[in-house]
Amino acid sequence: MIKVAIAGTSGLAQYIGYYLSTQTSHQFIFLSRNPNPGLIAKGWQVIAVDYGNSSDIEYKLTGVDTVISTISGQSQLALIDAAAQVHVRRFVPSEFEGRPSARLQHDPLDRGKKAALNRLQHHQNYGMEYAAFVCGIFYERFAPGGMAAFQIGNGTYVTGEGDYLMDIRNKTAQIPYYDHTGQEICICMTSAEDVARFVVAALDLPYWPTEFRMAGERMALGDIVKIAEIMSGTPFNRTIHTLQSLQTSLSYAKAVGNVPQQWRLHQLIVTTRGCYDFVDTSLNGMVDVQPKTFQDWLFAVWSQEL
Ligand SMILES: NC(=O)c1ccc[n+]([C@@H]2O[C@H](COP(=O)([O-])OP(=O)(O)OC[C@H]3O[C@@H](n4cnc5c(N)ncnc54)[C@H](OP(=O)(O)O)[C@@H]3O)[C@@H](O)[C@H]2O)c1
Numbered sequence: 378m379i380k381v382a383i384a385g386t387s388g389l390a391q392y393i394g395y396y397l398s399t400q401t402s403h404q405f406i407f408l409s410r411n412p413n414p415g416l417i418a419k420g421w422q423v424i425a426v427d428y429g430n431s432s433d434i435e436y437k438l439t440g441v442d443t444v445i446s447t448i449s450g451q452s453q454l455a456l457i458d459a460a461a462q463v464h465v466r467r468f469v470p471s472e473f474e475g476r477p478s479a480r481l482q483h484d485p486l487d488r489g490k491k492a493a494l495n496r497l498q499h500h501q502n503y504g505m506e507y508a509a510f511v512c513g514i515f516y517e518r519f520a521p522g523g524m525a526a527f528q529i530g531n532g533t534y535v536t537g538e539g540d541y542l543m544d545i546r547n548k549t550a551q552i553p554y555y556d557h558t559g560q561e562i563c564i565c566m567t568s569a570e571d572v573a574r575f576v577v578a579a580l581d582l583p584y585w586p587t588e589f590r591m592a593g594e595r596m597a598l599g600d601i602v603k604i605a606e607i608m609s610g611t612p613f614n615r616t617i618h619t620l621q622s623l624q625t626s627l628s629y630a631k632a633v634g635n636v637p638q639q640w641r642l643h644q645l646i647v648t649t650r651g652c653y654d655f656v657d658t659s660l661n662g663m664v665d666v667q668p669k670t671f672q673d674w675l676f677a678v679w680s681q682e683l
Contacts, residue, residue: 378402378403378404379403379404379442379443379580380403380404380405380406380440380441380442380443381397381403381404381405381406381441381442381443381444381445381580382405382406382407382408382437382438382441382443382444382445383397383405383406383407383408383445383447384407384408384426384444384445384446384447384448384453384456384471385407385408385409385446385447385448385471386407386409386411386413386416386423387447387528387529387530387531388517388524388527388528388529388569389447389473389529389569389572389573390407390445390447391416391528392569392570392572392573393445393447393573393576393577394407394416394421395573396573396574396576396577397577398420398421400574400577400578401577401580401581403580405421405422406422406423406424406437406441407421407422407423407424408424408426408434408437408456409423409424409425409426410425410426410427410428411425412425424437428448428451428452428455428456429455431455431458431459431462434455434456434459435459435462435463438459438460438463438465439463441460441463441465442465442466442467443465443466443467443468443469443580444456444460444465444467444468444469445469445576446468446469446470446471446493447471447473448471449471449488449489449490449532450488450489451489453470453471453489453493454489454492454493454496457470457493457496457497457500458496458500460500460505461500461503461505464504464505465505466505466506467505467506467507467508467585468497468500468505468506468507469507469508469509469510469576470490470493470494470497470507470509471488471490471493472490472509472510472511473510473511473512473515473569473572474511474512474513474514474653475511475513475565475647475652475653475654475655476511476588476590476652476655477490477491477494477509477511477588479650479651479652479653479654479655480647480652481647481650481652484647485643486533486643486644486647488532494509498587501587506585507585507587508579508585508586508587508588508589509587509588509589510572510575510576510579510589510591510660511588511589511590511591511655512565512566512567512572512575512590512591512592513564513565513566513567513592513595513653513654513655514541514564514565514566514567514653515529515530515566515567515568515569515572516566516567516568516569516593516669516671516674516675517529517530517568517569518530518535518540518541518542519541519542519543519545519605519675519678520538520678520679521538521545521546521678521679521682522537522538523535523536523537523538523539523540524536525537525538526538527569529569533640533644534636534637534640535640535641535644540637540641540644541641541644541645542598542601542602542645542648543601543602543605543613545605545608545609545679545683546682548606548609548611548612548613548614549613549614549615549616550602550605550613550614550615550616551616551618551641551645552598552599552602552615552616552617552618553598553617553618553619553620553623553645553648553649554598554599554617554618555619556620556649556650556651557620561597561598561599562597562598562648562649562651562654563595563596563597563598563654564595564596564598564601564648564653564654565592565594565595565653565654565655565658566592566593566594566595566596566601566653566671567591567592567593567594567668568593568668568669568674571591571593571666571668571669572591574666574668575589575591575660575664575666575668578664578665578666579660579663579664582663582664586659589659589660589663590655590657590658590659590660591658591659591660591661591666591668592655592658592661592668593668593669593670593671593674594670594671595654595655595656595658596671598648601671602615604671604672604675605675608672608675608676608679608683609683618645618649619649620646620649620650623642623645623646623649624646626638626642627639627642627643627646630642
């Protein structure tokens with residue numbers, strides 16, 4: 378049995394807490410800036426933390442074996458330093474997206490992730506292990522109500538229903554089919570709930586590489602939309618994009634000051650550049666987790682809506 382600290386209380390953090398409590402005998406605490414009576418009512422321990430105070434973070438991490446971070450930016454850097462200071466054994470940074478090595482040089486969606494991995498590489502030399510969990514896009518982006526309905530993605534600016542790739546309720550899709558080499562664009566996807574199951578299962582693995590990759594599905598963008606069309610029983614109004622048309626639209630969104638549209642376009646641009654695509658799903662073969670297929674997940678979440 379180990380002691381785990383989950384930093385942050387969004388939907389992903391809560392899924393991780395749920396699977397820690399139901400699938401393991403590990404002790405766990407949430408670190409939060411807020412009181413969170415809803416989580417306490419579930420019998421979970423929520424410890425208040427001040428990320429601006431290193432002594433406070435170190436004190437709250439005393440006795441913790443593994444930190445699972447879902448927080449970003451400067452607060453995460455402070456958490457990493459505090460964890461190293463009190464000899465936390467393992468640290469999971471707030472990644473849970475595409476492969477870090479596939480990120481763009483100047484990634485507008487970075488949210489301090491690159492800096493966090495650099496800091497972790499530094500602390501690894503002094504004994505703290507870390508692993509980034511790479512899972513591609515969350516299925517929850519395609520849910521009724523979008524990721525916001527699962528309290529996920531507040532920091533991504535694309536939390537709403539229909540903000541990414543397709544708007545199922547309004548039967549429209551924005552699809553970049555091909556990359557600059559003419560290859561069909563694919564993405565890996567996993568439900569946030571399954572990501573939590575993978576992370577919790579990986580806690581028991583004796584050896585951690587610096588990157589675990591997992592996926593529920595790897596699909597071409599056109600096939601993802603096709604599944605939603607079959608579910609809806611009608612073809613969608615598809616707008617076909619190229620990298621160039623996305624960049625032109627981004628320039629226009631910047632010119633007119635349409636910030637939400639800029640974030641939606643950034644997401645499609647990194648998708649077109651292959652940032653969410655990978656083939657080697659190492660963690661799928663290492664733990665006993667059977668992720669849901671995209672079609673099963675999508676049909677289940679929309680069953681009451683369409
Ligand atoms: N693959 C995908 O499609 C996808 C989509 C969305 C998110 N994600 C990943 O999921 C993880 C969580 O992202 P998210 O957008 O759901 O969460 P988020 O909005 O970044 O917030 C996560 C937690 O950070 C804490 N927090 C928020 N603002 C903060 C601040 N200014 N200072 C310190 N702490 C702050 C909050 O915890 P407290 O209020 O409890 O302190 C919150 O619960 C990230 O790793 C992200 O990359 C992946």
